[in-house]
Amino acid sequence: MTTSAELFERASRHIPGGVNSPVRAFKGMHRPPVFMERAQGAYLFDVEGNRYVDYIGSWGPMITGHADxxxxxxxxxxxxxxxxxxxxxxxxxxxxxxxxxxxxxxxxxxxxxxxxxxxxxxxxxxxxxxxxxxxxxxxxxxxxxxxxxxxxxxxxxxxxxxxxxxxxxxxxxxxxxxxxxxxxxxxxxxxxxxxxxxxxxxxxxxxxxxxxxxxxxxxxxxxxxxxxxxxxxxxxxxxxxxxxxxxxxxxxxxxxxxxxxxxxxxxxxxxxxxxxxxxxxxxxxxxxxxxxxxxxxxxxxxxxxxxxxxxxxxLQVPGFHDALTQRVDTLCHGLKERADAAGVPMITQSSGGMFGIFFTSQSRVDNFAQATACNPEAFRSFFTAMLDHGVYLAPSAYEASFMSSAHTAEDIQLTLDAAEKAFATM
Missing domain, CATH: 3.40.640.10 (Type I PLP-dependent aspartate aminotransferase-like (Major domain))
Structure with a gap:
Protein backbone atom coordinates (compact mmCIF):
# COMPACT_ATOMS: atom_id res chain seq x y z
CA MET A 1 0.00 0.00 0.00
CA THR A 2 1.31 3.45 -0.93
CA THR A 3 1.32 5.86 2.02
CA SER A 4 0.72 9.60 2.13
CA ALA A 5 4.28 10.12 3.32
CA GLU A 6 5.64 8.26 0.29
CA LEU A 7 3.43 10.21 -2.09
CA PHE A 8 4.49 13.50 -0.51
CA GLU A 9 8.16 12.62 -0.94
CA ARG A 10 7.53 11.77 -4.58
CA ALA A 11 5.48 14.93 -5.17
CA SER A 12 8.23 17.10 -3.68
CA ARG A 13 10.61 16.15 -6.50
CA HIS A 14 8.81 18.17 -9.17
CA ILE A 15 6.12 20.21 -7.35
CA PRO A 16 7.32 23.13 -5.17
CA GLY A 17 6.75 22.06 -1.58
CA GLY A 18 5.05 18.93 -2.85
CA VAL A 19 1.69 20.71 -3.21
CA ASN A 20 -0.10 22.92 -5.72
CA SER A 21 -1.59 25.23 -3.08
CA PRO A 22 0.32 26.15 0.11
CA VAL A 23 -2.34 25.35 2.73
CA ARG A 24 -2.32 21.71 1.61
CA ALA A 25 1.27 21.29 2.78
CA PHE A 26 0.47 20.86 6.51
CA LYS A 27 3.57 22.98 7.09
CA GLY A 28 2.21 24.44 10.31
CA MET A 29 1.16 20.97 11.47
CA HIS A 30 4.74 19.62 11.33
CA ARG A 31 3.72 16.50 9.42
CA PRO A 32 3.25 15.38 5.80
CA PRO A 33 -0.15 16.10 4.26
CA VAL A 34 -2.76 13.39 3.85
CA PHE A 35 -3.28 12.32 0.23
CA MET A 36 -6.92 11.61 -0.59
CA GLU A 37 -8.16 8.92 -2.95
CA ARG A 38 -11.86 9.73 -3.14
CA ALA A 39 -14.76 11.47 -1.42
CA GLN A 40 -18.42 10.68 -0.86
CA GLY A 41 -21.04 12.66 1.03
CA ALA A 42 -19.53 13.99 4.26
CA TYR A 43 -16.42 11.83 4.00
CA LEU A 44 -12.91 11.82 2.59
CA PHE A 45 -11.00 8.56 2.07
CA ASP A 46 -7.21 8.62 1.99
CA VAL A 47 -4.83 6.45 -0.02
CA GLU A 48 -4.33 4.19 3.01
CA GLY A 49 -8.06 3.47 3.30
CA ASN A 50 -8.83 5.71 6.27
CA ARG A 51 -12.16 7.57 6.37
CA TYR A 52 -12.54 11.12 7.69
CA VAL A 53 -15.56 13.28 8.46
CA ASP A 54 -14.67 16.28 6.28
CA TYR A 55 -15.19 19.91 7.30
CA ILE A 56 -13.34 21.49 4.37
CA GLY A 57 -15.63 20.50 1.51
CA SER A 58 -13.02 21.51 -1.09
CA TRP A 59 -12.89 24.87 0.71
CA GLY A 60 -16.60 25.52 0.51
CA PRO A 61 -18.33 24.36 -2.67
CA MET A 62 -19.35 20.85 -1.58
CA ILE A 63 -22.34 22.20 0.31
CA THR A 64 -24.50 19.16 -0.54
CA GLY A 65 -21.65 16.75 0.07
CA HIS A 66 -18.94 15.23 -2.07
CA ALA A 67 -19.85 13.41 -5.30
CA ASP A 68 -23.43 14.67 -5.21
CA LEU A 315 -29.89 25.05 -2.76
CA GLN A 316 -33.23 26.76 -3.36
CA VAL A 317 -35.19 24.11 -1.47
CA PRO A 318 -37.01 25.95 1.36
CA GLY A 319 -35.26 25.53 4.70
CA PHE A 320 -31.97 24.27 3.24
CA HIS A 321 -29.79 26.98 4.79
CA ASP A 322 -31.71 26.99 8.08
CA ALA A 323 -30.95 23.29 8.48
CA LEU A 324 -27.30 23.89 7.58
CA THR A 325 -27.04 26.65 10.19
CA GLN A 326 -28.63 24.40 12.80
CA ARG A 327 -26.02 21.71 12.15
CA VAL A 328 -23.25 24.27 12.63
CA ASP A 329 -24.83 25.57 15.85
CA THR A 330 -25.12 22.04 17.23
CA LEU A 331 -21.49 21.28 16.45
CA CYS A 332 -20.12 24.57 17.77
CA HIS A 333 -22.17 24.39 20.98
CA GLY A 334 -20.96 20.84 21.57
CA LEU A 335 -17.33 21.75 20.95
CA LYS A 336 -17.52 24.66 23.38
CA GLU A 337 -19.13 22.50 26.07
CA ARG A 338 -16.41 19.88 25.80
CA ALA A 339 -13.58 22.42 25.74
CA ASP A 340 -14.95 24.11 28.87
CA ALA A 341 -15.30 20.75 30.62
CA ALA A 342 -11.65 19.98 29.84
CA GLY A 343 -10.48 23.44 30.91
CA VAL A 344 -9.22 24.28 27.42
CA PRO A 345 -9.55 28.00 26.47
CA MET A 346 -11.44 27.87 23.18
CA ILE A 347 -14.27 29.67 21.41
CA THR A 348 -16.18 29.07 18.21
CA GLN A 349 -17.63 31.59 15.76
CA SER A 350 -19.94 30.95 12.85
CA SER A 351 -22.12 32.39 10.13
CA GLY A 352 -24.55 30.09 8.35
CA GLY A 353 -22.66 27.08 7.03
CA MET A 354 -19.21 28.44 8.00
CA PHE A 355 -17.55 28.11 11.40
CA GLY A 356 -14.21 28.60 13.08
CA ILE A 357 -12.39 27.28 16.15
CA PHE A 358 -10.11 29.66 18.09
CA PHE A 359 -7.88 28.59 20.95
CA THR A 360 -8.00 31.74 23.03
CA SER A 361 -9.28 33.13 26.33
CA GLN A 362 -10.79 36.10 24.46
CA SER A 363 -14.58 36.22 24.39
CA ARG A 364 -14.58 36.78 20.61
CA VAL A 365 -12.17 37.41 17.74
CA ASP A 366 -12.89 40.36 15.45
CA ASN A 367 -9.70 41.07 13.50
CA PHE A 368 -6.33 39.83 12.29
CA ALA A 369 -4.40 40.93 15.38
CA GLN A 370 -6.73 38.99 17.66
CA ALA A 371 -6.70 35.96 15.34
CA THR A 372 -2.91 35.79 15.32
CA ALA A 373 -2.86 36.12 19.12
CA CYS A 374 -4.60 32.75 19.43
CA ASN A 375 -2.58 29.68 20.50
CA PRO A 376 -1.14 27.92 17.41
CA GLU A 377 0.35 25.08 19.46
CA ALA A 378 -3.06 24.28 20.94
CA PHE A 379 -4.59 24.22 17.46
CA ARG A 380 -1.82 21.97 16.17
CA SER A 381 -2.38 19.52 19.02
CA PHE A 382 -6.16 19.57 18.48
CA PHE A 383 -5.88 19.19 14.71
CA THR A 384 -3.53 16.20 14.99
CA ALA A 385 -5.72 14.44 17.55
CA MET A 386 -8.86 15.04 15.49
CA LEU A 387 -7.14 13.67 12.38
CA ASP A 388 -6.11 10.58 14.31
CA HIS A 389 -9.74 10.10 15.36
CA GLY A 390 -11.11 10.43 11.81
CA VAL A 391 -12.05 14.12 11.57
CA TYR A 392 -10.52 16.30 8.85
CA LEU A 393 -10.35 20.01 9.68
CA ALA A 394 -8.55 22.76 7.79
CA PRO A 395 -4.80 22.23 8.40
CA SER A 396 -4.36 25.85 9.51
CA ALA A 397 -5.50 27.91 12.48
CA TYR A 398 -6.42 30.67 10.02
CA GLU A 399 -8.89 28.86 7.77
CA ALA A 400 -12.65 28.56 8.22
CA SER A 401 -14.42 25.22 8.21
CA PHE A 402 -17.59 24.26 6.35
CA MET A 403 -20.67 22.15 7.02
CA SER A 404 -22.65 20.32 4.34
CA SER A 405 -26.16 18.96 4.11
CA ALA A 406 -24.61 15.48 3.90
CA HIS A 407 -23.37 15.66 7.50
CA THR A 408 -25.67 13.60 9.71
CA ALA A 409 -26.35 13.78 13.42
CA GLU A 410 -24.12 10.72 13.73
CA ASP A 411 -21.27 12.51 11.94
CA ILE A 412 -21.57 15.47 14.30
CA GLN A 413 -21.64 13.15 17.33
CA LEU A 414 -18.54 11.34 16.04
CA THR A 415 -16.85 14.74 15.73
CA LEU A 416 -17.81 15.73 19.29
CA ASP A 417 -16.62 12.39 20.67
CA ALA A 418 -13.29 12.88 18.89
CA ALA A 419 -13.05 16.42 20.26
CA GLU A 420 -13.66 15.21 23.81
CA LYS A 421 -10.72 12.82 23.45
CA ALA A 422 -8.60 15.54 21.84
CA PHE A 423 -9.30 18.07 24.60
CA ALA A 424 -8.45 15.47 27.24
CA THR A 425 -4.88 15.30 25.88
CA MET A 426 -4.33 19.07 25.86
Whole structure:
Protein backbone atom coordinates (compact mmCIF):
# COMPACT_ATOMS: atom_id res chain seq x y z
CA MET A 1 0.00 0.00 0.00
CA THR A 2 1.31 3.45 -0.93
CA THR A 3 1.32 5.86 2.02
CA SER A 4 0.72 9.60 2.13
CA ALA A 5 4.28 10.12 3.32
CA GLU A 6 5.64 8.26 0.29
CA LEU A 7 3.43 10.21 -2.09
CA PHE A 8 4.49 13.50 -0.51
CA GLU A 9 8.16 12.62 -0.94
CA ARG A 10 7.53 11.77 -4.58
CA ALA A 11 5.48 14.93 -5.17
CA SER A 12 8.23 17.10 -3.68
CA ARG A 13 10.61 16.15 -6.50
CA HIS A 14 8.81 18.17 -9.17
CA ILE A 15 6.12 20.21 -7.35
CA PRO A 16 7.32 23.13 -5.17
CA GLY A 17 6.75 22.06 -1.58
CA GLY A 18 5.05 18.93 -2.85
CA VAL A 19 1.69 20.71 -3.21
CA ASN A 20 -0.10 22.92 -5.72
CA SER A 21 -1.59 25.23 -3.08
CA PRO A 22 0.32 26.15 0.11
CA VAL A 23 -2.34 25.35 2.73
CA ARG A 24 -2.32 21.71 1.61
CA ALA A 25 1.27 21.29 2.78
CA PHE A 26 0.47 20.86 6.51
CA LYS A 27 3.57 22.98 7.09
CA GLY A 28 2.21 24.44 10.31
CA MET A 29 1.16 20.97 11.47
CA HIS A 30 4.74 19.62 11.33
CA ARG A 31 3.72 16.50 9.42
CA PRO A 32 3.25 15.38 5.80
CA PRO A 33 -0.15 16.10 4.26
CA VAL A 34 -2.76 13.39 3.85
CA PHE A 35 -3.28 12.32 0.23
CA MET A 36 -6.92 11.61 -0.59
CA GLU A 37 -8.16 8.92 -2.95
CA ARG A 38 -11.86 9.73 -3.14
CA ALA A 39 -14.76 11.47 -1.42
CA GLN A 40 -18.42 10.68 -0.86
CA GLY A 41 -21.04 12.66 1.03
CA ALA A 42 -19.53 13.99 4.26
CA TYR A 43 -16.42 11.83 4.00
CA LEU A 44 -12.91 11.82 2.59
CA PHE A 45 -11.00 8.56 2.07
CA ASP A 46 -7.21 8.62 1.99
CA VAL A 47 -4.83 6.45 -0.02
CA GLU A 48 -4.33 4.19 3.01
CA GLY A 49 -8.06 3.47 3.30
CA ASN A 50 -8.83 5.71 6.27
CA ARG A 51 -12.16 7.57 6.37
CA TYR A 52 -12.54 11.12 7.69
CA VAL A 53 -15.56 13.28 8.46
CA ASP A 54 -14.67 16.28 6.28
CA TYR A 55 -15.19 19.91 7.30
CA ILE A 56 -13.34 21.49 4.37
CA GLY A 57 -15.63 20.50 1.51
CA SER A 58 -13.02 21.51 -1.09
CA TRP A 59 -12.89 24.87 0.71
CA GLY A 60 -16.60 25.52 0.51
CA PRO A 61 -18.33 24.36 -2.67
CA MET A 62 -19.35 20.85 -1.58
CA ILE A 63 -22.34 22.20 0.31
CA THR A 64 -24.50 19.16 -0.54
CA GLY A 65 -21.65 16.75 0.07
CA HIS A 66 -18.94 15.23 -2.07
CA ALA A 67 -19.85 13.41 -5.30
CA ASP A 68 -23.43 14.67 -5.21
CA UNK A 69 -25.19 12.21 -7.57
CA UNK A 70 -27.32 14.95 -9.19
CA UNK A 71 -24.29 17.13 -9.90
CA UNK A 72 -22.30 14.20 -11.26
CA UNK A 73 -25.21 13.17 -13.47
CA UNK A 74 -25.40 16.70 -14.90
CA UNK A 75 -21.69 16.57 -15.79
CA UNK A 76 -22.02 13.10 -17.33
CA UNK A 77 -24.92 14.26 -19.46
CA UNK A 78 -22.69 16.96 -21.00
CA UNK A 79 -19.46 14.96 -21.17
CA UNK A 80 -19.96 13.28 -24.52
CA UNK A 81 -20.65 16.65 -26.15
CA UNK A 82 -17.10 17.86 -25.53
CA UNK A 83 -15.01 19.45 -22.78
CA UNK A 84 -14.66 23.02 -24.05
CA UNK A 85 -15.61 24.92 -27.19
CA UNK A 86 -14.31 28.48 -26.76
CA UNK A 87 -17.70 29.60 -28.08
CA UNK A 88 -20.94 30.78 -26.45
CA UNK A 89 -23.25 28.08 -25.06
CA UNK A 90 -26.79 28.19 -23.73
CA UNK A 91 -25.56 26.89 -20.37
CA UNK A 92 -23.72 30.18 -19.74
CA UNK A 93 -26.96 32.13 -20.16
CA UNK A 94 -28.83 29.75 -17.90
CA UNK A 95 -26.18 30.24 -15.23
CA UNK A 96 -26.21 34.03 -15.60
CA UNK A 97 -30.00 34.13 -15.30
CA UNK A 98 -29.89 31.94 -12.20
CA UNK A 99 -27.20 33.96 -10.42
CA UNK A 100 -28.91 37.26 -11.14
CA UNK A 101 -32.22 35.86 -9.89
CA UNK A 102 -30.76 34.61 -6.61
CA UNK A 103 -28.53 37.67 -5.98
CA UNK A 104 -30.53 40.74 -7.09
CA UNK A 105 -27.54 43.12 -6.75
CA UNK A 106 -25.93 41.25 -9.66
CA UNK A 107 -27.75 42.72 -12.66
CA UNK A 108 -25.08 41.43 -15.03
CA UNK A 109 -22.45 38.75 -14.50
CA UNK A 110 -19.27 37.60 -16.23
CA UNK A 111 -17.92 34.08 -15.68
CA UNK A 112 -14.25 33.42 -14.93
CA UNK A 113 -12.11 30.35 -14.27
CA UNK A 114 -11.32 31.05 -10.59
CA UNK A 115 -12.11 33.24 -7.62
CA UNK A 116 -8.73 34.93 -7.99
CA UNK A 117 -9.58 35.92 -11.54
CA UNK A 118 -12.97 37.21 -10.38
CA UNK A 119 -11.52 39.52 -7.72
CA UNK A 120 -8.70 40.70 -9.98
CA UNK A 121 -11.19 41.54 -12.73
CA UNK A 122 -13.62 43.27 -10.37
CA UNK A 123 -10.84 45.53 -9.09
CA UNK A 124 -9.72 46.38 -12.63
CA UNK A 125 -13.34 47.19 -13.47
CA UNK A 126 -13.71 49.42 -10.40
CA UNK A 127 -10.51 51.27 -11.27
CA UNK A 128 -11.55 51.75 -14.87
CA UNK A 129 -15.09 52.80 -13.93
CA UNK A 130 -13.97 55.40 -11.36
CA UNK A 131 -10.74 56.53 -13.05
CA UNK A 132 -8.93 56.07 -9.71
CA UNK A 133 -6.02 53.83 -8.72
CA UNK A 134 -6.17 53.26 -4.96
CA UNK A 135 -8.00 50.34 -3.41
CA UNK A 136 -8.83 49.51 0.21
CA UNK A 137 -8.57 45.97 1.56
CA UNK A 138 -8.50 44.56 5.09
CA UNK A 139 -5.79 42.81 7.04
CA UNK A 140 -6.45 39.07 7.18
CA UNK A 141 -8.81 39.07 4.19
CA UNK A 142 -7.62 37.01 1.23
CA UNK A 143 -8.85 37.75 -2.27
CA UNK A 144 -6.57 35.58 -4.36
CA UNK A 145 -2.94 35.91 -5.36
CA UNK A 146 -3.03 38.80 -7.85
CA UNK A 147 -0.38 41.48 -7.28
CA UNK A 148 -2.67 44.26 -6.02
CA UNK A 149 -3.96 42.02 -3.24
CA UNK A 150 -0.73 40.51 -1.89
CA UNK A 151 -0.10 43.64 0.15
CA UNK A 152 0.21 44.08 3.90
CA UNK A 153 -0.30 47.20 5.98
CA UNK A 154 2.44 49.79 6.36
CA UNK A 155 3.55 51.13 9.72
CA UNK A 156 0.37 53.19 10.06
CA UNK A 157 -3.15 52.82 8.81
CA UNK A 158 -2.72 55.32 5.97
CA UNK A 159 0.90 54.66 5.01
CA UNK A 160 1.71 53.03 1.72
CA UNK A 161 1.17 49.30 1.64
CA UNK A 162 4.12 46.95 1.47
CA UNK A 163 4.35 43.80 -0.69
CA UNK A 164 3.67 40.66 1.33
CA UNK A 165 5.25 38.44 -1.33
CA UNK A 166 8.43 38.81 -3.37
CA UNK A 167 7.54 39.52 -6.98
CA UNK A 168 4.95 42.20 -6.14
CA UNK A 169 6.27 45.62 -7.28
CA UNK A 170 6.49 48.18 -4.49
CA UNK A 171 5.07 50.79 -6.86
CA UNK A 172 1.93 48.70 -7.29
CA UNK A 173 1.62 48.09 -3.56
CA UNK A 174 1.55 51.86 -3.01
CA UNK A 175 -1.94 51.91 -4.50
CA UNK A 176 -3.28 49.46 -1.89
CA UNK A 177 -4.38 50.67 1.54
CA UNK A 178 -4.75 47.93 4.15
CA UNK A 179 -7.00 48.60 7.14
CA UNK A 180 -8.14 46.59 10.15
CA UNK A 181 -11.23 44.43 9.67
CA UNK A 182 -14.24 45.33 11.83
CA UNK A 183 -12.85 48.85 12.47
CA UNK A 184 -15.37 51.35 11.06
CA UNK A 185 -13.52 54.29 12.63
CA UNK A 186 -10.39 53.39 10.67
CA UNK A 187 -12.41 53.26 7.47
CA UNK A 188 -13.94 56.67 8.21
CA UNK A 189 -10.51 58.20 8.85
CA UNK A 190 -9.08 56.74 5.65
CA UNK A 191 -11.89 58.10 3.48
CA UNK A 192 -11.77 61.51 5.16
CA UNK A 193 -8.13 61.80 4.08
CA UNK A 194 -8.02 60.17 0.63
CA UNK A 195 -11.59 59.19 -0.24
CA UNK A 196 -11.52 61.04 -3.55
CA UNK A 197 -8.64 58.80 -4.71
CA UNK A 198 -10.11 55.43 -3.72
CA UNK A 199 -11.54 53.33 -6.55
CA UNK A 200 -13.00 50.61 -4.37
CA UNK A 201 -13.20 48.73 -1.13
CA UNK A 202 -12.88 44.95 -1.44
CA UNK A 203 -13.89 42.92 1.61
CA UNK A 204 -14.80 39.42 2.70
CA UNK A 205 -18.18 40.23 4.28
CA UNK A 206 -17.52 37.27 6.57
CA UNK A 207 -13.80 36.68 6.80
CA UNK A 208 -12.84 33.08 6.13
CA UNK A 209 -9.09 33.45 5.78
CA UNK A 210 -8.20 34.33 9.35
CA UNK A 211 -10.59 31.61 10.46
CA UNK A 212 -14.28 32.54 10.63
CA UNK A 213 -14.84 36.17 11.67
CA UNK A 214 -18.31 37.64 11.06
CA UNK A 215 -18.76 41.41 10.67
CA UNK A 216 -19.57 43.41 13.76
CA UNK A 217 -22.85 45.39 13.59
CA UNK A 218 -22.27 48.61 11.66
CA UNK A 219 -19.05 47.58 9.92
CA UNK A 220 -20.48 46.62 6.53
CA UNK A 221 -22.95 49.48 6.77
CA UNK A 222 -20.05 51.90 7.19
CA UNK A 223 -18.36 50.54 4.07
CA UNK A 224 -21.54 51.05 2.08
CA UNK A 225 -22.00 54.61 3.35
CA UNK A 226 -18.45 55.86 2.73
CA UNK A 227 -18.47 54.38 -0.78
CA UNK A 228 -21.72 56.21 -1.49
CA UNK A 229 -20.33 59.47 -0.13
CA UNK A 230 -17.06 59.33 -2.05
CA UNK A 231 -18.10 57.68 -5.31
CA UNK A 232 -16.14 54.49 -4.65
CA UNK A 233 -17.18 50.97 -5.62
CA UNK A 234 -18.00 48.47 -2.86
CA UNK A 235 -16.91 44.92 -3.77
CA UNK A 236 -18.01 41.93 -1.71
CA UNK A 237 -15.71 38.96 -2.14
CA UNK A 238 -18.29 36.20 -1.67
CA UNK A 239 -16.08 33.43 -3.02
CA UNK A 240 -16.52 31.67 0.34
CA UNK A 241 -19.82 33.10 1.55
CA UNK A 242 -21.83 33.14 -1.68
CA UNK A 243 -24.76 30.66 -1.48
CA UNK A 244 -23.17 29.20 1.68
CA UNK A 245 -24.14 31.32 4.66
CA UNK A 246 -27.48 32.18 3.02
CA UNK A 247 -28.92 31.52 -0.42
CA UNK A 248 -28.19 35.12 -1.42
CA UNK A 249 -24.83 35.16 0.37
CA UNK A 250 -23.61 37.51 3.07
CA UNK A 251 -25.31 40.48 1.44
CA UNK A 252 -28.67 38.78 1.97
CA UNK A 253 -27.83 37.64 5.51
CA UNK A 254 -26.56 41.04 6.69
CA UNK A 255 -28.71 43.31 4.52
CA UNK A 256 -25.92 45.35 2.92
CA UNK A 257 -25.83 45.61 -0.88
CA UNK A 258 -22.48 45.87 -2.70
CA UNK A 259 -21.89 47.35 -6.15
CA UNK A 260 -19.95 44.29 -7.34
CA UNK A 261 -19.85 40.71 -6.08
CA UNK A 262 -17.21 38.04 -6.65
CA UNK A 263 -18.13 34.36 -6.54
CA UNK A 264 -16.08 31.17 -6.62
CA UNK A 265 -16.21 27.47 -7.32
CA UNK A 266 -19.58 26.83 -5.69
CA UNK A 267 -21.16 28.23 -8.90
CA UNK A 268 -19.44 25.39 -10.74
CA UNK A 269 -20.51 22.69 -8.30
CA UNK A 270 -16.88 22.45 -7.20
CA UNK A 271 -15.31 22.61 -10.65
CA UNK A 272 -12.75 25.35 -11.48
CA UNK A 273 -14.91 28.45 -11.94
CA UNK A 274 -15.59 31.94 -10.65
CA UNK A 275 -17.76 34.92 -11.48
CA UNK A 276 -18.05 38.65 -10.88
CA UNK A 277 -21.00 40.91 -11.46
CA UNK A 278 -23.09 43.74 -10.17
CA UNK A 279 -24.73 46.96 -11.24
CA UNK A 280 -25.52 47.15 -14.93
CA UNK A 281 -24.04 50.65 -15.27
CA UNK A 282 -20.70 49.34 -14.01
CA UNK A 283 -20.70 45.98 -15.79
CA UNK A 284 -21.43 47.60 -19.18
CA UNK A 285 -17.88 48.95 -19.06
CA UNK A 286 -16.50 45.43 -19.55
CA UNK A 287 -15.40 44.45 -23.07
CA UNK A 288 -16.90 43.99 -25.60
CA UNK A 289 -19.46 46.58 -24.43
CA UNK A 290 -16.85 48.87 -22.92
CA UNK A 291 -13.10 49.51 -22.84
CA UNK A 292 -12.15 47.50 -19.71
CA UNK A 293 -10.66 44.21 -20.82
CA UNK A 294 -11.48 40.75 -19.55
CA UNK A 295 -11.21 37.45 -21.43
CA UNK A 296 -10.89 33.73 -20.79
CA UNK A 297 -11.12 30.68 -23.02
CA UNK A 298 -12.47 28.52 -20.21
CA UNK A 299 -14.83 31.15 -18.77
CA UNK A 300 -18.30 29.59 -18.70
CA UNK A 301 -16.97 26.09 -19.36
CA UNK A 302 -19.98 23.90 -20.29
CA UNK A 303 -19.19 21.12 -17.81
CA UNK A 304 -18.79 23.60 -14.96
CA UNK A 305 -22.02 25.37 -15.93
CA UNK A 306 -23.95 22.08 -15.95
CA UNK A 307 -22.63 21.19 -12.49
CA UNK A 308 -23.22 24.67 -11.10
CA UNK A 309 -26.77 25.10 -12.38
CA UNK A 310 -27.73 21.76 -10.86
CA UNK A 311 -26.19 22.61 -7.49
CA UNK A 312 -27.66 26.12 -7.26
CA UNK A 313 -31.12 24.77 -8.05
CA UNK A 314 -30.78 22.26 -5.21
CA LEU A 315 -29.89 25.05 -2.76
CA GLN A 316 -33.23 26.76 -3.36
CA VAL A 317 -35.19 24.11 -1.47
CA PRO A 318 -37.01 25.95 1.36
CA GLY A 319 -35.26 25.53 4.70
CA PHE A 320 -31.97 24.27 3.24
CA HIS A 321 -29.79 26.98 4.79
CA ASP A 322 -31.71 26.99 8.08
CA ALA A 323 -30.95 23.29 8.48
CA LEU A 324 -27.30 23.89 7.58
CA THR A 325 -27.04 26.65 10.19
CA GLN A 326 -28.63 24.40 12.80
CA ARG A 327 -26.02 21.71 12.15
CA VAL A 328 -23.25 24.27 12.63
CA ASP A 329 -24.83 25.57 15.85
CA THR A 330 -25.12 22.04 17.23
CA LEU A 331 -21.49 21.28 16.45
CA CYS A 332 -20.12 24.57 17.77
CA HIS A 333 -22.17 24.39 20.98
CA GLY A 334 -20.96 20.84 21.57
CA LEU A 335 -17.33 21.75 20.95
CA LYS A 336 -17.52 24.66 23.38
CA GLU A 337 -19.13 22.50 26.07
CA ARG A 338 -16.41 19.88 25.80
CA ALA A 339 -13.58 22.42 25.74
CA ASP A 340 -14.95 24.11 28.87
CA ALA A 341 -15.30 20.75 30.62
CA ALA A 342 -11.65 19.98 29.84
CA GLY A 343 -10.48 23.44 30.91
CA VAL A 344 -9.22 24.28 27.42
CA PRO A 345 -9.55 28.00 26.47
CA MET A 346 -11.44 27.87 23.18
CA ILE A 347 -14.27 29.67 21.41
CA THR A 348 -16.18 29.07 18.21
CA GLN A 349 -17.63 31.59 15.76
CA SER A 350 -19.94 30.95 12.85
CA SER A 351 -22.12 32.39 10.13
CA GLY A 352 -24.55 30.09 8.35
CA GLY A 353 -22.66 27.08 7.03
CA MET A 354 -19.21 28.44 8.00
CA PHE A 355 -17.55 28.11 11.40
CA GLY A 356 -14.21 28.60 13.08
CA ILE A 357 -12.39 27.28 16.15
CA PHE A 358 -10.11 29.66 18.09
CA PHE A 359 -7.88 28.59 20.95
CA THR A 360 -8.00 31.74 23.03
CA SER A 361 -9.28 33.13 26.33
CA GLN A 362 -10.79 36.10 24.46
CA SER A 363 -14.58 36.22 24.39
CA ARG A 364 -14.58 36.78 20.61
CA VAL A 365 -12.17 37.41 17.74
CA ASP A 366 -12.89 40.36 15.45
CA ASN A 367 -9.70 41.07 13.50
CA PHE A 368 -6.33 39.83 12.29
CA ALA A 369 -4.40 40.93 15.38
CA GLN A 370 -6.73 38.99 17.66
CA ALA A 371 -6.70 35.96 15.34
CA THR A 372 -2.91 35.79 15.32
CA ALA A 373 -2.86 36.12 19.12
CA CYS A 374 -4.60 32.75 19.43
CA ASN A 375 -2.58 29.68 20.50
CA PRO A 376 -1.14 27.92 17.41
CA GLU A 377 0.35 25.08 19.46
CA ALA A 378 -3.06 24.28 20.94
CA PHE A 379 -4.59 24.22 17.46
CA ARG A 380 -1.82 21.97 16.17
CA SER A 381 -2.38 19.52 19.02
CA PHE A 382 -6.16 19.57 18.48
CA PHE A 383 -5.88 19.19 14.71
CA THR A 384 -3.53 16.20 14.99
CA ALA A 385 -5.72 14.44 17.55
CA MET A 386 -8.86 15.04 15.49
CA LEU A 387 -7.14 13.67 12.38
CA ASP A 388 -6.11 10.58 14.31
CA HIS A 389 -9.74 10.10 15.36
CA GLY A 390 -11.11 10.43 11.81
CA VAL A 391 -12.05 14.12 11.57
CA TYR A 392 -10.52 16.30 8.85
CA LEU A 393 -10.35 20.01 9.68
CA ALA A 394 -8.55 22.76 7.79
CA PRO A 395 -4.80 22.23 8.40
CA SER A 396 -4.36 25.85 9.51
CA ALA A 397 -5.50 27.91 12.48
CA TYR A 398 -6.42 30.67 10.02
CA GLU A 399 -8.89 28.86 7.77
CA ALA A 400 -12.65 28.56 8.22
CA SER A 401 -14.42 25.22 8.21
CA PHE A 402 -17.59 24.26 6.35
CA MET A 403 -20.67 22.15 7.02
CA SER A 404 -22.65 20.32 4.34
CA SER A 405 -26.16 18.96 4.11
CA ALA A 406 -24.61 15.48 3.90
CA HIS A 407 -23.37 15.66 7.50
CA THR A 408 -25.67 13.60 9.71
CA ALA A 409 -26.35 13.78 13.42
CA GLU A 410 -24.12 10.72 13.73
CA ASP A 411 -21.27 12.51 11.94
CA ILE A 412 -21.57 15.47 14.30
CA GLN A 413 -21.64 13.15 17.33
CA LEU A 414 -18.54 11.34 16.04
CA THR A 415 -16.85 14.74 15.73
CA LEU A 416 -17.81 15.73 19.29
CA ASP A 417 -16.62 12.39 20.67
CA ALA A 418 -13.29 12.88 18.89
CA ALA A 419 -13.05 16.42 20.26
CA GLU A 420 -13.66 15.21 23.81
CA LYS A 421 -10.72 12.82 23.45
CA ALA A 422 -8.60 15.54 21.84
CA PHE A 423 -9.30 18.07 24.60
CA ALA A 424 -8.45 15.47 27.24
CA THR A 425 -4.88 15.30 25.88
CA MET A 426 -4.33 19.07 25.86
Missing amino acids: PDVLAAVRSRLDSGLSFGTPTEAETTMADLICEIIPSMEMVRMTSSGTEATMSAIRLARGYTGRDKIVKFEGNYHGHSDSLLVKAGSGALTHGEPSSPGVPAALAEHTVTLSYNDPDGVEACFEEIGDRIACIIVEPVSGNMNCIPPQPGFLETLRRVCNEHGSVLIFDEVMTGFRIALGGAQARYGVTPDLTCLGKIVGGGMPVGAFGGKREIMENISPLGPIYHAGTLSGNPLAMAAGVTLLNK
